[in-house]
Amino acid sequence: MELPTALISLLLALLQPTPIIAESLPSNNASLLWGPYRSNLYFGIRPRAPENLLLGLMWGKQGAKEQQLRHDCSQNDGMAGYGWTTYDARRGGSQVIHDAENMVDIFTDFAKPYEEKNAGNWGFRVRGKPRVDTTSVLKTSVVFYVGTESNTSCPKCYLRATVEEQGRGDDISIESVNIQLNHPRLGKAMLRIPKPKVFGSEEMAEERPRNPGDIFVKSFNATDDELWQAKSLFIRATKDRPGQTISIEPGLGNFQMVQIVFTGEFEFDVLYSSDSAAQDFTSSDFDKESKIVNESFHEQFRSVFSPRRPFTNLSTFAEHMTSNLFGGLSHFYGKSKVDDSHDPAFNESVPHFWQKVEEAQRRSKPKMKGPYELFTHVPSRPFFPRGFLWDEGFHLLAVIEWDVDLAMEVVRSWLALMDDDGWIAREQILGAESRSKVPEQFHVQYPHIANPPTLFWVVEKFAKMLSGDLHYSGHASVFLTQPETGRELLKELHSLLKRHYQWFKRTQSGDVEAHSVHDTSIEGYRWRGRTPEYAFASGLDDYPRAEPPDISELHVDALCWVGLMASVLVTLSHQLDSGPFSEKQVYESHYQDVAHNLELLHWSESEYTYCDARIWEGAHTLCCPKGYVSLFPFMTGFIGPEHPHLNATLNIIRDPHHLWSPHGIRSLGFESTRYGQGDNYWRSPIWININYLIVKQLLDLAQQPGPEQARCKYMYRDLRENLVNTVYKSWVDTGFAWEQYNPSSGHGQRTQHFTGWTALIVLIMAMPDLYAEETEESKEFGNRISGLLEQARQKSSWSTISSCVTLFLLVVLFLTRRRTAKMLRGFGGYLKS
Incomplete structure (x- = not known):
């Protein structure tokens, strides 16, 4: 009876046309176009556009070693803490960086006013303040840069720097910098750095650096491979230069570098004005917008x-x-290294299969595929600055509460990476910059390797928000206020999730029949990519499994993930009510089969827990180290109150x-x-x-x-x-x-x-806080009782004993209210029968 159901499900996934991911909403295109999407840097900006346009910030103590020049986030920089104190992807936010070694605290504020469908303006402000333990006059070198692809790769890309000077002869100094740019996706714009501010000991701001020659601008050409290596380019440009400063050579070039050397506390702005915007963006505008950014963040945080x-x-x-x-939140664009040879060894169907897989990997010739684009949150800016499939589902459980349209934009970005079979690489290492952060042995992605499908949770949450079953108090949402638009998106996502579901069931299937357990269905799974001591695909890496790995293994967590996917597809099928026959019934059947097999294949009566299984000495055997894997039936909702x-x-x-x-x-x-x-x-x-x-x-x-x-x-x-x-x-x-x-x-x-x-x-x-709620409930109940008793005393001649008996009965009723309600429900069911 099982095989026809599986075939029906497969046909559902294959016969229904898969829609192409639609264009982003205009609001997403505009308000999410720019951002600090180079999150691997302490502060790096780029647009969501395939053609590279990279902006970033570097700083260090003037004259110090290059190791003290800050650019990429690093755990080895000895920071006393850093990060955003407020941040909203649609508006901007504030960040503080406590650089103990360079004896300076850096503050970055980023703001972008929303101008509906226009690309709009944006700006950021950098402030530096010597730390309290600074014992001498601090000189800080700050470098801002912008780079775009070469004319060969991007003929329409253009950057030119000009400067505004003040003074005469030897007293000439650069007051401000303008950088004109043109980009095929963004059009024409101007980047302006107005007069910086430095603060004297009397807390008075001077509208220029102390000494002439403190601003340096250099324009030059860099190769496409060098664009993301700004730190190396700066070190090369200052080699053998007096004071470790770049030469002053403003002009045309695909890489523009501005260096400012400050003494003491300082502040400067970088302002981006698009030709498509209503007006130029000024420092005064930034003041107003930055205030709005922070106030709106605090207000929305209190609400959500x-x-x-x-x-x-x-x-x-x-x-x-x-x-x-x-x-x-980051934007990545580049090629991915994939082994799509589908070597027979990757089926992992023979004893000691991991040895055969290792041999196949040694002789394989992975291909660079793509380029691909991804919009995602990263687990850790200094150590994991790239996309991880199962991490992102967890990230979006919080994001969707704040901004449902943004969360769906990220989900669509991930699902757009799915191949025709339904596979999504669990780790997205796109482009040379991303690969530079990953050991080479982990670069290659394999189309038989899965990852926990946590994005299903996010789509289910969206479906419940769309139906009104789940409250939403975040950003204004086009998808929720225009239900037909939301429904169309849900249809797209539903189709793609079905394809991934079938791919997972097909590629991670286990041999249930080999276990010879009576009355089981075919629902059983094992993670591919197993090696001794590891199951990286599961997300739980070195969590103890059966050793050595075996082709008969059945992993309880993999089975739970299939059940969770089936449960979500039940919800989506019910809400969409689509198809020539009931998809909902098919997925409900899958879910019930998973729940059934969890008990028959994975429950241990001797260990009182859920376990992985394998064949050992010809018999169905359970491997039961108690831990997170044991709890998967609980965490994925299979264990209800009864x-x-x-x-x-x-x-x-x-x-x-x-x-x-x-x-x-x-x-x-x-x-x-x-x-x-x-x-x-x-x-x-x-x-x-x-x-x-x-x-x-x-x-x-x-x-x-x-x-x-x-x-x-x-x-x-x-x-x-x-x-x-x-x-x-x-x-x-x-x-x-x-x-x-x-x-x-x-x-x-x-x-x-x-x-x-x-x-x-x-x-x-x-x-x-359930106890706080119950305390309030008890107080309210007590007040009600007191009021009732007082009314009774006033209207009748109740004795004290009668009042006490009544009070006692009411208190007993309150304390046992849930048990009493359950008993009455059961009694009502008995009467009906």
């Missing part, structure tokens, strides 16, 4: 993400986390000998023999994305009647508080959010400035 008790005093922390997630295994699952979560710690839920049970062993990446540390799924599920169960409702409420409260305290304390201590947290100390560790899915802590802070 305001922390709830007991975290109402942590709004500044929550705003920082939110801003740095949003500030990781589920027979809910109690056992809660036991594992809450037991300090297994997963519970004062700082969050560990990735692997404390009593596991592999706890903390090897790379110890997913073998003990606390990860916020997984903890978010756990705390969210606890909240859902705490709000539904069931035998474990009260327990879920206690666990929800404790875990929520533990997680927020862990991330907040580490942020206060170090100035950063971190990739993971130590289960013993709670300290942040591994990658610094990991404001991707760690920023989900903001959603956790915005979750309700």
Whole structure:
């Protein structure tokens, strides 16, 4: 009975025409055109356009070693913290960079007024302030640059610098700089750097640098491969130059560099005025717009993400986390390295398959495919400045609450990368700049390797917002205010998600029949790309699996992801109600089969947990290290309030000998023999994305009647508080959010400035305090009782005893209200039958 259902589903995906991703909304084209989309830099701007136009900022102590010249974000720069304090992708925001080694704090403010369909203007302001521990007069060299593709690659690209001078003879100095540009997508524009400001000891601003000759402008030509290597170009341009300053040679060239040497505190603007805008952008305009940017951010934050008790005093922390997630929004364009040979070894169908795969990889000749374009948030600006498929789904769970149209723009960008089979590369390393950040052995992407399909969550959330089932209080949305436009988008996404679903089921399928377990369906899966000790495709890298890897493996998390995809497709099919016959029934059948096999293939009666499976010595055998994998049926919603295994699952979560710690839920049970062993990446540390799924599920169960409702409420409260305290304390201590947290100390560790899915802590802070709500409810109930009793005493001659008995009964009724309601529902069902 299973095979026809699978065939029907496959036909649904193949026969329905796949629409081409439509053009972006005009509002998205305009308000999202420009931004600090070079998030791998401390401050780098580019437009969402294939033809390169790259702008950036560098600084360092004048005369210091080149290692102190700041450009790319780096964990080795010894920063005392940096990041956005406010940021909205449509408006701009403010960033602070505490550069301890260079003894200066750098502040960058970016603002872009919205002009409907026009490309519009934008500008940024850079301020530098010597740190309090600075002991001598500080001279800081700041470099702004803009580069575009060469005339060979882009005949219509054009850059020319001119300067405005003041003085005569030897006293001539550059007062301001103008850079004219032309771009095939952006048209004509002017970049202007007005007179900088420096601040004396009397806090009085001078409208020019102290000494003549402090501004230097150099125009030259660079190759396309050199455009993103501005730091190297600057070092080359200042080699053997007096004072490490560039020569003054303004003019025509595809690379323009402006260096300003400041003494003490300073400030300067860079203002972009498009010919298509209504008027030029001035410093006065920037003042007004920057104020609006910050005020609107705070206002919208209070509306969307305001922390709830007991975290109402942590709004500044929550705003920082939110801003740095949003500030990781990046635009990439370039070619990707892909092995599309489809070597038979990649089927992983023979014993010791990983050895055959390794041999195939050695003899393969990967191709550069593309170029491709991607609009995405990055997990970490200094260490992971590129797109990761399963990370982005988590990122967008927060973004969609703030700006649903932006979230959908990012989803569409990702799904546009899907090939005809339904594959999306799990890691997007587009272009030479991105490849420079990745070890060479990880450059090549393989079309048989999957990744957790977290984007399905985001599309489901969008569908619920569109139907009105989910409240939305973020940016004004075209998709939600024009339902037909939203519905058309949903149709496009639905078709693409079905294609990816079928690809996943086909390429990651497991051999269920080999396990000879009675009454199972064909729903069973294993991650391809397995090697001893690793399953990178799962997203959980070194989490313990069966060793050695085996072709008979069935991975419980992979099965749960298929079930989750089927569940989302049920929702979308129901909402769209499309097709010649009911797609909803097909996907409902898939979901039920997954739920059925979770129990038959993956539940261990001896370990009281869900486990991976394999064939060992001819028999179906379970591999049961308790940890995140064990919790996937719980996290993906298969374990409801009445589920027979809910109690056992809660036991594992809450037991300090297994997963519970004062700082969050560990990735692997404390009593596991592999706890903390090897790379110890997913073998003990606390990860916020997984903890978010756990705390969210606890909240859902705490709000539904069931035998474990009260327990879920206690666990929800404790875990929520533990997680927020862990991330907040580490942020206060170090100035950063971190990739993971130590289960013993709670300290942040591994990658610094990991404001991707760690920023989900903001959603956790915005979750309700159930105990506070119950306290308010109890107070209201008590007041009501007092009022009723007072009325009764006034209208009748009740005795004190009667009043006390009545009060007692009312209190008992309140305390048992949920149990009583459940009993009455059951009694009503009995009467109906």
